[in-house]
Amino acid sequence: MLLASLNPSAVAAGHDVGDAVRIDGATLSRSDLVGAATSVAERVAGAGRVAVLATPTATTVLAVTGCLIAGVPVVPVPADVGAAERRHILNDSGAVAWLGEVPAEPEGLPHVPVRLHARSWHRYAEPSPDATAMIIYTSGTTGPPKGVVISRRAIAADIDALATAWAWTPEDTLVHGLPLFHVHGLILGLLGSLRIGNRFVHTGKPSPAAYAAAGGSLYFGVPTVWSRVVSDLDAALALSSARLLVSGSAPLPVPVFDDLVRLTGHAPVERYGSTESLITLSTLVDGERRPGWVGLPLAGVQTRLADDDGAPVSHDGATIGRLEVRGPALFDGYVNRPDATAEVLDADGWYHTGDVAVIDGDGMHRIVGRESVDLIKSGGYRIGAGEIETVLLGHAGVDEAAVVGLPDADLGQRIVAFVVGSAAPKELIDHVAQQLSTHKRPREVRVVDALPRNAMGKVLKKELS
Numbered sequence: 410m411l412l413a414s415l416n417p418s419a420v421a422a423g424h425d426v427g428d429a430v431r432i433d434g435a436t437l438s439r440s441d442l443v444g445a446a447t448s449v450a451e452r453v454a455g456a457g458r459v460a461v462l463a464t465p466t467a468t469t470v471l472a473v474t475g476c477l478i479a480g481v482p483v484v485p486v487p488a489d490v491g492a493a494e495r496r497h498i499l500n501d502s503g504a505v506a507w508l509g510e511v512p513a514e515p516e517g518l519p520h521v522p523v524r525l526h527a528r529s530w531h532r533y534a535e536p537s538p539d540a541t542a543m544i545i546y547t548s549g550t551t552g553p554p555k556g557v558v559i560s561r562r563a564i565a566a567d568i569d570a571l572a573t574a575w576a577w578t579p580e581d582t583l584v585h586g587l588p589l590f591h592v593h594g595l596i597l598g599l600l601g602s603l604r605i606g607n608r609f610v611h612t613g614k615p616s617p618a619a620y621a622a623a624g625g626s627l628y629f630g631v632p633t634v635w636s637r638v639v640s641d642l643d644a645a646l647a648l649s650s651a652r653l654l655v656s657g658s659a660p661l662p663v664p665v666f667d668d669l670v671r672l673t674g675h676a677p678v679e680r681y682g683s684t685e686s687l688i689t690l691s692t693l694v695d696g697e698r699r700p701g702w703v704g705l706p707l708a709g710v711q712t713r714l715a716d717d718d719g720a721p722v723s724h725d726g727a728t729i730g731r732l733e734v735r736g737p738a739l740f741d742g743y744v745n746r747p748d749a750t751a752e753v754l755d756a757d758g759w760y761h762t763g764d765v766a767v768i769d770g771d772g773m774h775r776i777v778g779r780e781s782v783d784l785i786k787s788g789g790y791r792i793g794a795g796e797i798e799t800v801l802l803g804h805a806g807v808d809e810a811a812v813v814g815l816p817d818a819d820l821g822q823r824i825v826a827f828v829v830g831s832a833a834p835k836e837l838i839d840h841v842a843q844q845l846s847t848h849k850r851p852r853e854v855r856v857v858d859a860l861p862r863n864a865m866g867k868v869l870k871k872e873l874s
C-alpha cells in the first residue's frame with residue numbers, strides 16, 4: 410500500500426497518532442486523515458486527472474491523499490502560479506476539475522471542494538503500482554514546463570530507499586516548510602511521512618525560526634534554507650537536538666555545510682535527484698558525509714558517466730562526464746511529449762540527467778554543474794531561461810531578451826534578465842510574476858542597448874554578468 414500508515418485496519422487497531430500532520434494551524438490524526446481523505450476519494454473516484462492548487466494547507470494534504478486513495482492522478486499546480494503557466498498546465502494535463510482550493514481564475518474547470526470535517530470509511534482497493542500517482546510540471550531549457558508522469562511504484566521505491574539510507578522510521582518527526590508542488594516537499598516530505606508513518610510538520614515558510622520552533626528529529630531543506638539557518642545563531646543552535654538534517658534540490662555550498670557542522674553539530678546528509686528520476690543519490694546516515702559530494706546510489710540505482718560522444722568516462726573522482734541514471738524510481742515520460750521523453754530516456758532505461766558530474770572509486774558522486782546554462786536553479790526551484798524569455802518578449806515594451814542565472818549567496822543562482830526595449834524593470838518583473846509563477850520572476854532586469862551576439866546572431870550568454 411503506497412500510503413502504508415493510512416491502512417484503515419492499522420489505524421482502527423489503535424496505531425493512531427493524534428498529530429500525524431500539522432500544517433497551517435491544523436492538526437490531523439491518522440484517523441482524521443483516513444476518514445477525511447477517503448471522503449475526498451469518494452468525490453473524485455473514477456475521474457480523470459484533477460488539478461490541486463498546492464498551497465501548504467490541510468486542504469492540499471487531504472486532496473492529494475484522497476486522490477491517491479481513489480487512484481486518481483493528481484496535477485499539483487504551484488501555489489503562486491500565474492495566468493499563462495496555469496492555462497498551460499491545465500490544457501496540457503487535461504485536468505477535469507479543481508480539487509480543494511480554487512484559484513481566482515479557474516479557467517472554466519468545475520470545482521470539487523475538500524471538506525475538512527467530512528468522514529468516510531469506505532475501503533478502496535489499492536490501485537496498481539503502475540498507475541500514475543501524479544504529474545508534476547517542471548521546466549526545460551526552452552518552451553513551457555513539461556508534465557512529468559510519476560507512478561505509484563516509483564514513489565514507493567524511492568521513499569523506501571531513502572528510509573534505509575537515512576534510518577527514517579515512524580519514530581521521526583519530519584519538519585519542512587517547502588512547497589507542496591514539487592518532489593522535495595510533496596513526495597519526499599508529505600508522502601514519505603504518510604508511507605513511513607512518522608509525524609509530519611509543515612512550517613508554512615521555511616524560516617530558520619520556524620524550523621527551530623518545530624522540535625523535529627528529521628529536517629528537509631534546500632540550500633537557501635540551510636544558508637539562512639546558519640545566519641541565525643539561535644535557530645542553528647536549536648537544531649542541534651535534531652537527529653538528521655538533509656539538504657537537496659541544489660548544490661549545498663561547502664561553507665554552509667561547514668557552518669552547519671560548527672553550529673548544530675550535524676554534518677548534513679546531501680542527496681541528489683530530479684523530478685524525472687526522484688532521488689537517486691544520497692550520503693548515508695552511517696556513512697561518510699563529504700562536503701560538496703552528494704553520495705552513493707540508492708538501492709536499485711545504477712549510475713554512469715558518458716562523454717560528449719556517449720563513450721564511458723572513468724570513475725576516478727576527477728574526470729567529468731554527463732551523468733546518466735537508471736533505477737526503480739524513474740518517470741514514465743512527459744505528457745504529450747514523446748519527442749522530449751526520447752531525448753532524455755533511452756531504450757535501455759537510462760535517464761540522461763543534464764548534469765555533469767564526477768564519480769570516485771568508492772562510488773561517491775560530485776555534481777559539477779549542468780550541461781545547459783539555460784536551466785537555472787534558484788532557491789531550489791528549476792526554472793528555464795527560455796520560458797522567461799518568451800514571456801518577456803510577449804511584453805510590448807521588450808524587443809530582445811536574454812535570461813541568465815547569476816551566482817547569488819542566498820538563492821544559489823539569481824534570475825537576471827537582460828532586455829532591449831522601453832519597458833521599466835519593475836513592470837517586467839511583475840509581468841513575469843503574473844504570467845508564470847511568482848518564484849520565476851527575475852530578481853533583476855538590466856535594460857541594455859544591445860545583447861552580445863556571435864556572427865550567427867546567437868546570444869553569447871556567457872558574456873552576460
Ligand code: MCA
Nearest residue numbers: 587591592593633657658682683684788789790839842847
Ligand atoms: C516579491 N513578491 C512578489 C513579487 N516580488 N509577488 C508578486 N510579484 C512580485 N513582483 C513576494 C512573493 O509573493 C512572496 O510573498 C515574497 O515576495 C518572497 O517570495 P519568494 O521569492 O518565494 O521568497 P524567497 O525568500 O526568495 O524564497 C526562498 C525559498 C524558496 C523559501 C527558499 O525559493 C523556496 O521555497 N524554495 C524551495 C523550492 C523547492 O522546494 N524545490 C524543490 C524542487 P509571500 O512571502 O507573502 O508569499 S524538487 C527537486 O528539486 C528534487 C527532486 C530534489 O532534488 O529535491
Ligand code: AMP
Nearest residue numbers: 657658659660680681682683684776791
Ligand atoms: P528538479 O527537477 O527541480 O528536481 O531539478 C533537478 C535538478 O536539480 C538536477 O538535475 C540538478 O541539476 C539539481 N539538483 C538536485 N539536487 C542537487 C544536489 N544535491 N546538488 C546539486 N544539484 C542538485
